[in-house]
Amino acid sequence: MTTAPTRRTPADKHDERRRELAESALRTLGELGYAKASLREIANNSDFSHGVVHYYFADKLELIVYCVRYYKATCVHRYDGVVAEATTAEGLAEAFADKLVETILDEAPMHRLWYDLRSQSMFEENLREAVVAIDKTLEEMIWRVISTYAALAGREPAMAPAVVYGLLDGLFQQALLGHLCGREDALANLRTEAVTLLPMLLTPAS
Amino acid sequence: MTTAPTRRTPADKHDERRRELAESALRTLGELGYAKASLREIANNSDFSHGVVHYYFADKLELIVYCVRYYKATCVHRYDGVVAEATTAEGLAEAFADKLVETILDEAPMHRLWYDLRSQSMFEENLREAVVAIDKTLEEMIWRVISTYAALAGREPAMAPAVVYGLLDGLFQQALLGHLCGREDALANLRTEAVTLLPMLLTPAS
DNA sequence: AAATTTTCTTGACGACTGTCAAGATCACTC
DNA sequence: GAGTGATCTTGACAGTCGTCAAGAAAATTT
Numbered sequence: 001m002t003t004a005p006t007r008r009t010p011a012d013k014h015d016e017r018r019r020e021l022a023e024s025a026l027r028t029l030g031e032l033g034y035a036k037a038s039l040r041e042i043a044n045n046s047d048f049s050h051g052v053v054h055y056y057f058a059d060k061l062e063l064i065v066y067c068v069r070y071y072k073a074t075c076v077h078r079y080d081g082v083v084a085e086a087t088t089a090e091g092l093a094e095a096f097a098d099k100l101v102e103t104i105l106d107e108a109p110m111h112r113l114w115y116d117l118r119s120q121s122m123f124e125e126n127l128r129e130a131v132v133a134i135d136k137t138l139e140e141m142i143w144r145v146i147s148t149y150a151a152l153a154g155r156e157p158a159m160a161p162a163v164v165y166g167l168l169d170g171l172f173q174q175a176l177l178g179h180l181c182g183r184e185d186a187l188a189n190l191r192t193e194a195v196t197l198l199p200m201l202l203t204p205a206s
Numbered sequence: 207m208t209t210a211p212t213r214r215t216p217a218d219k220h221d222e223r224r225r226e227l228a229e230s231a232l233r234t235l236g237e238l239g240y241a242k243a244s245l246r247e248i249a250n251n252s253d254f255s256h257g258v259v260h261y262y263f264a265d266k267l268e269l270i271v272y273c274v275r276y277y278k279a280t281c282v283h284r285y286d287g288v289v290a291e292a293t294t295a296e297g298l299a300e301a302f303a304d305k306l307v308e309t310i311l312d313e314a315p316m317h318r319l320w321y322d323l324r325s326q327s328m329f330e331e332n333l334r335e336a337v338v339a340i341d342k343t344l345e346e347m348i349w350r351v352i353s354t355y356a357a358l359a360g361r362e363p364a365m366a367p368a369v370v371y372g373l374l375d376g377l378f379q380q381a382l383l384g385h386l387c388g389r390e391d392a393l394a395n396l397r398t399e400a401v402t403l404l405p406m407l408l409t410p411a412s
Numbered sequence: 413a414a415a416t417t418t419t420c421t422t423g424a425c426g427a428c429t430g431t432c433a434a435g436a437t438c439a440c441t442c
Numbered sequence: 443g444a445g446t447g448a449t450c451t452t453g454a455c456a457g458t459c460g461t462c463a464a465g466a467a468a469a470t471t472t
Contacts (some may be wrong), residue, residue, distance in 0.1 A: 017449090035241030037431060041401040049451050051432085062431065112328035119325040122318035122386050123239040132387060162380065163399050170376020175370065180328050181338060193369050200406055223419090255421050266460065379471085401470060 018027060021046060023069045030109030034116050039063075065130045068117055071110060072134045076141050078103060083144055089153035096145055097194035100172060101187045104179050111176050135161050139165040146201060155202040164201055168194070224262050227252060228273045235273060236315030240322050245269075263360050271336045274323055277316060279298045282347050284309060289350055295359035302351055303400035306378060307393045316381050345371040352407060361408040370407055374400070 020096035024046035029037045040058055043050035053191050057063040082099050104111065117134070121127035142162040150157045178186030187192065230252035235243045245266055249256035263269040288305050292298035310317065324341070327333035349367040356363045363370065377399050384392030 013448095033326065035326075036329070039431090042430080050430095051452070052450055054431065055449070064411075072296065112325065115328065116325045118383070119318065119322045121242075122321065122383060125243070128387055132383075135383075140239055159399075159402075162395075163377065166376045166380040166399075167373045167403075168376070170372045170374070170379065171369070173376070173379075174372040177324070177328060177338075177341075188367075193365075193372075195363075197369075197373075219418095245461090246459080256460095257422070258420055260421070260461065 014056070018066065019070065021048070021053065021056055021063070022070045025063060025067050026071055026110065026113070029064070030113045033113065034064065034120050061126055064117070065127070068114065068134065069130060072114070072137065075103075075107075075110075076137050079141060079145050083148050086148065086152060089149055092145070092149050092152055093195050093198045096149075096198070097191045100175075100194055101191050104172075104176055104187060104190070108176060108180060111172075115173060115176070138169075142168055146198075148176065149198060150202050153199075153202060155205060155206075157201060158203045159201055167197065167201075171197070220262070224272065225276065227254070227259065227262055227269070228276045231269060231273050232277055232316065236319045239319065240326050267330075267332055270323070271333070274320065274340065275336060278320070278343065281309075281313075281316075282343050285347060285351050289354050291359060292354065295355055298351070298355050298358055299401050299404045301356075302404070303397045306381075306400055307397050310378075310382055310393060310396070314382060314386060317378075318386065321379060321382070323353070324348070324358065344375075348374055352404075355404060356408050359405075359408060359411075360410060363407060364409045365407055373403065373407075377403070 025037075025042045028042045028045045031037075034039065039053050040050040043053060055059075057066065079096060079099055082092065082095045086095060086121075114134075117127060118131050121131035139161050142165045146157050146161075146164050159167075172191060174195060175186050175190035178189075216339050227248075231243075231248045234248045234251045237243075238247065244255040245259050248269075249259060259266075259269060263272065285302060285305055288298065288301045292301060320340075323333060324337050327337035345367050348371045352367075352370050365373075377396060381392050381396035384395075
C-alpha cells in the first residue's frame with residue numbers, strides 16, 4: 001500500500017539484513033569452508049552477535065543455502081559482457097579464457113566454497129536441491145557463451161549443454177586447486193586449455 | 207632377521223591393524239563424509255573402541271590421509287585390465303566407458319569421499335600434499351588409457367595428460383552427482399559422453 | 413608359571429557446536 | 443514522552459568433538 005512514500009517497508013529492511021548477514025557469512029565461509037565455519041565465527045566477522053542469526057534464519061543450513069544462492073545469483077552473469085561485446089569467434093574465446101583466469105584470481109575463496117558445498121550435497125540431501133538448481137544456472141551461463149561462440153564461427157555446438165559445462169568445469173576446478181597450491185602455471189595453462197578446447201566443442205568447419 | 211620362521215613380525219601386525227582400521231573408517235567416511243565422520247562413529251563401525259585410534263594414528267588427519275591413500279592405491283589400477291585386453295580403439299573406448307559407469311554404481315560412496323577430501327584440501331593445507339599426489343596418480347591412470355587408445359587408433363593424443371584427466375574428471379563428477387540425485391539417465395549419459403569424447407582427444411586421423 | 417611388553421577399553425578433560433530464551437536496546441507510533 | 447513492537451545481545455543449555463591418561467586384558471618372552 002504505502003510503497004511510494006515510505007523508503008523501506010519493514011519487509012525490505014528484513015531482507016536487507018539477510019543480505020548483510022549473507023555477505024559477511026560468505027567471507028567467513030570462503031575462508032574456512034562449510035564444515036569449519038561456525039555461526040559464532042560468522043557472526044564475529046560481521047557487525048552482529050551470534051544470536052542474531054536465528055532471528056533472520058531458521059538454522060545454519062538455511063543461512064548457508066541463502067548465502068550461496070545470493071552469491072551465485074550475482075555471478076551467473078559473469079560472462080554476459082564478454083558475450084555481448086564479442087565480434088569474432090576467436091575474440092570471444094580469448095575474452096572468455098581471460099575471464100576464467102580473472103575470476104580465479106579475484107574470487108578463489110568463493111569458488112572453493114562452491115565446490116565444497118557441491119561435494120557436501122553428495123552427502124546431505126538437504127543441500128541437493130539448491131546445489132542442483134545453481135549447477136543448472138551455471139550450465140546455462142556456459143551455454144550462452146558456447147552458443148554465441150558457435151554462431152560467430154558459423155558452426156554448431158557438437159555437444160549437449162551439460163557436457164560442455166562438465167568439461168569446462170573439470171578444467172576450471174583443476175586450475176583452481178593448482179592456483180591454491182601455488183602452482184604459478186595453473187592459470188596460464190587454464191587460459192590456453194580453454195582457447196584450445198572451445199573450437200573442439202563445435203561441429204567440424206563447413 | 208626372523209622373517210621366515212615367524213609368520214608376522216610385530217611391525218607387520220601393526221600395519222595390518224592400521225589397514226583394518228582404515229577399511230572400516232572408509233566405510234564410515236564414505237557414508238558421512240569428512241566433516242561428519244567422528245572418530246567415535248568410525249570406531250563404532252569397527253571392532254574396536256574409540257580410544258584405539260590414537261594408538262595407531264597420531265590424530266584424525268593422519269588416519270584420514272592414510273585411509274584415502276590406502277583406498278586410492280587399490281583403485282589406481284582399475285582400468286589396467288581394460289587396457290591390457292583391448293585389441294581395437296573402439297573396443298577400448300567402450301570398455302573404458304563401461305568401467306566408468308560400473309565404478310560409480312559399485313563405489314559411489316568412495317568417489318564422493320574423494321571429491322569431498324579434494325575440496326577440503328582447498329581449505330586445509332595439511333591435506334594438499336596427499337591430495338595432489340593422489341590426483342597425479344589418477345592422472346597417470348587415465349593417461350595409460352588414453353595413450354594406448356591413441357596407439358590402437360594409430361594416432362597421437364592431442365592434449366596434455368592433465369587436460370585429458372581434467373576433462374574426464376569433470377564429466378565423471380557430474381555423473382556421480384546426477385547418480386546420487388537419482389537421475390536415472392546420468393550413467394547412460396556418461397557412457398555415451400565418454401565414447402564420444404575419446405576420439406576428440408586425439409590428433410585428426412592421418 | 414612369572415614377568416614384561418603390547419594392545420585395547422574406559423572414562424574423563426576442555427573446547428566447541430547449534431539452538432534458544434530472557435532481557436536489554438532501539439525505533440517508531442500514538 | 444510514554445508505550446509498543448521490532449531488533450539485538452547475552453548467557454546458558456545439551457551435545458559432540460578430538461585428545462589423552464590410567465588401568466584392564468591379552469600376548470609374548472623369560
